[in-house]
Amino acid sequence: MLMLLAFACVALAWWARWRARRWRLRTLANQLPGPPALPVLGNALMLIRNPEEIFITFGKLKKEYGRAFRFWLGPDLNYCISEPDYVKILLQSRKLNERGPQYKYMVDFLGYGILSGSGPVWRKRRKLISPNYSHKAIENYSYAFNEETGFLLQRLRARPVGKSFNIYEEVVNTTTYTVCQTLFGLSREQTLNLPYLQEIVNDTHQMYAEAFMRMTKWYLQIEPYYWLSEYYSRHKKFIQKTKYMVEAVVRHRVRKLNDTSLIELDDSEIEFNKHEVFSTVDKLILEKSIDYDEMLKQIFTIFTTSQETSANIASFLLLMMAYHPESQEKLYAEIKEIFGGEDRHVTDEDVKRMPYLDMVFKEVVRLFPIAAMVQRTVMEDIDISHGVTLPAGSSLAVLIFHMHRDEEFWSDPEAFDPERFSPERSAARHPYCYIPFSLGSMNCLGRYFGTKLVKTICIRVLREFKLTSPETYADLKLLCAVSVESVNGYPVFLKPRLN
Template sequence: MFSIAALTICLLFGLLYLWYKAEKRKYADLDKLPGPVPHFFYGNALEFGNNIVESFNNIERLFNTYGPLLRIWQNGLKLSVFVVNPNIVEYFLSSNVHIKKSAGYDLYQPWLGQGLINNAGEIWRKHRKILTPAFHLKVLEQFPESFHKSGEVLIKKLKKQEGKDIDIYEFIILYAMDAICDSSMRIDVNAQETGDTTYIDAVKRFLEIYLTRFFSFFNKYEFFFQFSPKYKQYRKDIEYLQSFTSSVIEQRKRERIANLDEEETDEFGRKKRRKVFLDILLDSNQMTDQEIREEVDTFLFGGHDTISSTISFGLFELTRNPDVQERLFEEIESVVGIDKDEPITLGHLNEMGYMDRVVKEVFRLYPAAPLIERELQEEVIVDGLKYPKGTTISFHLYIQHRRSELFPEPEKFDPDRFLPEYVASRHKFAYIPFSAGPRNCIGQKYATINTKITIANVLRHFVLQPVEPAHKPILANDAVLKSMNGLLIKLKLR
């Protein structure tokens, strides 16, 4: 009896070993790529460290060690290819087949469900088609009005901080909440006036946990994570974030009913304002209440967190580059005039060529989403290497944008690298701050307009100065590029 049991166990282990070897053989070609030596069970999971700062720095170290195309074993059986080579980046991001995000994005689902960030296939195509009109030029023309309204409050708050060393991010993120809710939801949340950071803090905690789970061998699985001491707060934060979004939707529904006639036409019978993001969702008749909430969750997250980081990094860089700041101020004043309170329009922005280059340089050095991923939907062969179906392709925008062969003197803040002659000489996929191809960021025009107008409005009122001693940001990725020690600047009224 014992011998039969022992034989059965040996047979099972033998079959398991054969299965393991067969799974490993799928990646035989990709295993030839440079990369750290993996453990047979947990792969290279320990390469990333224990927190988001370590993870960010260690990924950069891996690229510096192994080059622009490297392989990382997520565990003993799952392999990722990390790439910052624009030729290979173009191959995958331009594909209409490989549009599925990696399994890591599933960690967003408890909060964002099947919003645009992590759905795929027909659901993604349907929702993208519904939402595209929300970013039409005629809708975009309304955004500056909202940015000006929220910007007036920002300037008022900043005037009280003149001469002090401040973390500009703390002010910009509240501005971004007001701006996204007013411009795309037509809801006043008055985040700047109340100083209420409950929503912002909940997002911050969720994202810190998200990235920790993303690079963790055990905690990425719900079964193990539920035993974490952070799990209870994590579930509480998700419940709050979703209830906040639901309250925004219900408030907009009530206001649409109460102000329907006033909202639709002016005294001459002309439409006063076109529908915005939330109105388009509510009027689509093609989405369930849950689907609407998930897309609003997604856009609220993307519309305040990514933009606030970008604007803050931009203002910080201007303190370190006073020549750029002065040239930019002169352009703003020549286009808009000397009246500091004159609203900036899309027409004004179209005349600001230097502003366009400055903002592109901010996006280059500080891409809001520094790491994006895709999961291959079918086997492909690229440069003679077989990439099996299910392989994860990881694109590190932050590192790619700082490669000297793509951008000479990459650490230098140089807006003129976006002059037409330099742009024409670069690979078209060298610069991809909003991803590229069919799954590029739907909100990139919103982000660009908001960033330009906010930077312009701050510069019209203040000279931006560095703090002493010089502040050095500690960068990390919690799904959005952040400075963990803030972005300290000093303001001087013009």
């Protein structure tokens, strides 16, 4: 009893000291509405629920308090924003160039990479690998995109007609092998022989979900509790597997660099040598300021943010076509007009001639954005409007998922309607209510890579197969963790088309 009383006294003293030191933060917090907060815990108890319910909670808070409200996660003050005028200012501000504090739970298995990092070192790394995601570089990836999609079609042809399956499981293998052969510079044989590759692909969803749980559940942020949990044990095993896989990638590229006498190049020559583009892995190997363990995490970040995200978008697009036969037939007619009955490689010129495909793609990433929300740390006080100041030391959470489904900006926002991205309807809409790849200096680096890969896969799959699903759009349940996912997978039936 005495120990419990002592603990209570210590907790109360800590809380009183925190309130005194954070007086200004608490005062400015009251400039925006928000739910009543408990001592120490803040509003954290509101997030102790299933991951698929957390964003329902944020949706209710948005409905009650508006597009700008405050939310206390323990002692951390968060501003939840889904007002486009504010988003435009905030995500492009230099005062918000640091990831939010919850990203630290991604750092354990991603390091300070392009997804979880920020600051000068992060900017240097991003600048180093950005050319590998440019339009020019992606032109050189077309062959790999198409070849791996060809192998995907072979696997789909071998599936029994009339039996549903989760198409993500096939698509993610395609995006995985493609990333390894483009951004990593491996051969297909080297890719298929990487240790633990398939296990990592299968487990990545779970690891992201558990990282999100740590972001939102206060008790998992208590390190001793986390170390004793089943999550920590799984996490350590996953990290070990990723290390083995990435070390194999590095060995392949070091061998290649040595064989072609590229390892001795000066920094100024890192972009090209004899017209050969360096892979992202090559550039990190040649970067002298990065230590070995951090390099491995950087490489895995590039891997998972490219293959998993692309597979997710492609699977959603194909599932939406299965749910919406009229849209599928309209898209098929566009594909048929360009490709006829020929199964050939998709070119950039082909994609440019497909406006309906572009509308379908945009509608998919509106409904299922790559990041349901993004968080930034407020480094300096920043005024947003009408005397409202976000104070230094607080965090900003931009609710992209909810902004994309706000009925003020989108008619019938829950419906799947590619026509809402026609030029006429797009021109009449607020330009910042749609940010599927985020905004500003920390936007999605792989947006061009992913867009082209997804469109290549979907064109060739839909040219050859008619898709249906054992479920309907009304049955779709979403899990909004680090990204937006379908709780029940992506179940489809395939029916070969007669050319």
